[in-house]
Amino acid sequence: MSDFVRTVEGRTIFLVPQSSLTQKVPPKTPAFFNPAAKLNRDLSVLAYRAYLPFLSRKTLADSFTGIGARALRIAVEVPEVEHIYGNDINSIAIETAKKAAKINSVDNKCHFSINDVCKFLLNGDSEGERFGMVDLDPFGTPAKHIDCVLRAVLDGGLVSITATDTAVLCGVYQEVCMRRYYGRPLNNSYGNETAIRLLLSLIALTASRLELSIKPLFVHATMHYLRVYASIFVSSKEANNVYNNIGYITHCFQCGHRFKGEEYGGAKCGLCGSTTQTGGQLWTGPFHDREFVKKMRGYEADKQCKKVLDAAAEEASDIPYYFRADEISAKLKTNPYSVQKIIEKLKSTGFVASRTALNPAAFKTDAMMNQISDVLKK
Numbered sequence: 001m002s003d004f005v006r007t008v009e010g011r012t013i014f015l016v017p018q019s020s021l022t023q024k025v026p027p028k029t030p031a032f033f034n035p036a037a038k039l040n041r042d043l044s045v046l047a048y049r050a051y052l053p054f055l056s057r058k059t060l061a062d063s064f065t066g067i068g069a070r071a072l073r074i075a076v077e078v079p080e081v082e083h084i085y086g087n088d089i090n091s092i093a094i095e096t097a098k099k100a101a102k103i104n105s106v107d108n109k110c111h112f113s114i115n116d117v118c119k120f121l122l123n124g125d126s127e128g129e130r131f132g133m134v135d136l137d138p139f140g141t142p143a144k145h146i147d148c149v150l151r152a153v154l155d156g157g158l159v160s161i162t163a164t165d166t167a168v169l170c171g172v173y174q175e176v177c178m179r180r181y182y183g184r185p186l187n188n189s190y191g192n193e194t195a196i197r198l199l200l201s202l203i204a205l206t207a208s209r210l211e212l213s214i215k216p217l218f219v220h221a222t223m224h225y226l227r228v229y230a231s232i233f234v235s236s237k238e239a240n241n242v243y244n245n246i247g248y249i250t251h252c253f254q255c256g257h258r259f260k261g262e263e264y265g266g267a268k269c270g271l272c273g274s275t276t277q278t279g280g281q282l283w284t285g286p287f288h289d290r291e292f293v294k295k296m297r298g299y300e301a302d303k304q305c306k307k308v309l310d311a312a313a314e315e316a317s318d319i320p321y322y323f324r325a326d327e328i329s330a331k332l333k334t335n336p337y338s339v340q341k342i343i344e345k346l347k348s349t350g351f352v353a354s355r356t357a358l359n360p361a362a363f364k365t366d367a368m369m370n371q372i373s374d375v376l377k378k
Helices: 018-022 035-054 069-077 091-103 117-123 143-152 174-181 191-209 236-240 290-297 303-314 325-332 339-348 369-377
Strands: 004-009 012-017 059-062 083-088 110-114 131-136 153-163 212-221 226-234 246-251 258-261 277-283 353-355 362-365
Touching: 004 018, 004 035, 012 018, 012 069, 012 091, 035 069, 035 131, 035 153, 035 212, 035 226, 035 290, 035 303, 059 069, 069 083, 069 091, 069 110, 083 091, 083 117, 091 110, 117 131, 117 143, 131 143, 143 153, 143 191, 153 191, 174 191, 191 212, 191 226, 191 236, 191 246, 191 277, 212 236, 212 290, 212 303, 290 303, 303 353, 325 339, 325 369, 339 353, 339 362, 339 369
Parallel strands: 059 083, 059 131, 083 110, 131 153
Antiparallel strands: 004 012, 153 226, 212 226, 246 258, 246 277, 353 362
8 A cells, every 4th residue: 555645635534645745647457546627526525415315225236346435435425324335346456445544443334345347236236126316427428327227226316427428429439429428429519418418318228228217417528527416216107208309409610500400410500501411209398406516505605616516507498409608709719708797698689598517608598699690789
């Protein structure tokens, strides 16, 4: 353990490889720890605290625990969670997590294992029961583990899933995306939202096959990962209705017009007549639950978390795309308008408009591209 050092995140002490703190890309050996994922872990602490009152079994499964960063933070900072189960295939990482659990005096509630992810999840907790909350934060795609996550969570439980294959989901590798997520991505100015909706669609469709339904509660994104939180319910009736929230996004790369569609096909743009491109199938329903996000906001958090949650709390997340402020300014050939000014002008004209948690320099609106231009020209 000579190459491991102590570091503190939140109120929790970690034992981490020295190299993970000094190298730009944290190495996987001897164990993986990513300091840049602090926001991811900060928000998960808030989300789990907010969801605990809805759980009959207050347990968490951390499927790719690494050195135990998320599991340990939940054990220390969300003491209401009764048992935390951390799993990894790396024995060095697990031994490190066990030592850190003792340092933080939470070893009585932390259980660590070395196992394949699906075997770990389907084994259940120490009593063989499903988990109240299941976290999946893999290297790359979560697609191959979605079935196991959904089978391992309680009726009414919470799943939190990360995807780091952003190049695939944002449209660089379309064929890979269609194979993994059953939908075509769009490599455009709101690609991270399309990516999140592709991930949610995969979760929802997989759940429906298992007689389950999902309700997205909160999502966020950074440059290197996408993250979704959703509650899971046993309901064949709701599973039958899954396609109420599955559809397509049509985009014109010539003029920027975009709209929600119901079927796949490259139609002519209604604004400029150019051939459009269609993304999907993907989730087209809301992806923030405002009451849940407001509950997350009620807990103490740093400025970065508050900024994300403030935007999510007001986001019109039933609009499945956003517009970047610089994109609008470029089309108008004017100096950039502030996002807040654009929102105010659109609202004063009767349109729906809000910020988005996915891009601080963007906004959502039900106005079309030409209507946005007309409003700003006034």
